Amino acid sequence: MEEEIKNIKLSFDKDLKNTKDVESLEGVRIRYLGRKGLVSGLLGRLSSLDEKTRPRIGKELNLLKTYVQNEFQNRKKILSVSEPGRERVDVTMPGILPQLGHLHPITKTLSEINEIFVSLGFTVAEGPEIETEFYNFEALNIPLEHPSRDAFDTFYIKGNVLLRSHTSTVQIRVMEKTQPPIQSIMPGRVYRPDAVDASHSFMFHQVEGLMVDKLIRFSDLKGTLDLFIKRIFGEKTKTRFRPSFFPFTEPSAEVDISCIICQGRGCRVCSHGGWLEILGAGMVNPRVFEAVGYSPGKFTGFAFGMGVERIAMLKYGIDDIRLFFDNDIRFLKQF
């Protein structure tokens, strides 16, 4: 049996050295120290020895057992320390969701407006944000003495070059290039040097609309805008046209909608009047057709222009225009 003890010790040393991780170490523990392990096997056979050799072998066996236990513990410590280096994957752990972005509320409103008009047969046209006085004023029949031509009301860049103050510039560009029938909307950014407050921004978005053909009437304008307003604000929304003035349309109208907050009963948002001003519109002034070179008397048409921020503010119940441009993620997250 002495020989066996020696051999077990040797093979244990070898096996222990070959362990690479806690799992393989556990295998070695079971092989030597387990209930049916090699050391226990020898201990079990102790009782069959004669009284003379039993104490000596018993002592040696006990020494072997402590040796194996100590060596096992030491090895375990070494292997556990190097454990963090191993890749450990907990497949039950929930994944980390990446932050998903989405469209800005202005972009959303803008595409909603575009979709409604495209479904009515309008095409989408765009033009430059840096313009000349001709496109922003002259061609639109805005005379020199008009207050909007003042430097206080327009960002002049150099000479007669400026940042457009409305998207009506694009109706001129479209008509210069195309003969009627024309049925287009023109979305884009516009600039006015207004002091920034809850309802003013030096940059905002407009959508202009233009329809020109041989027999376009004011009733076409009313029908188109009434349908648009019902689609964007809801079927129950009423439309009201009030006489107004724009140099580029004649007759002109200011268009109101029944207050979508109080359904026209009167509240703080509509200043208790029950109506909200939403856009400007009218029949294209013959002087504008003249400026783009259309034969006099041949065509009629309507035009309208609306502010996208205003529509988004009403739709979503936002009371400060600056929120659109602050880039505060807590605000943007809500849309």
Ligand code: PHE
């Ligand atoms: N251009 C006008 C504005 O910016 C809006 C408008 C467009 C009015 C077309 C009538 C027709 O206020």
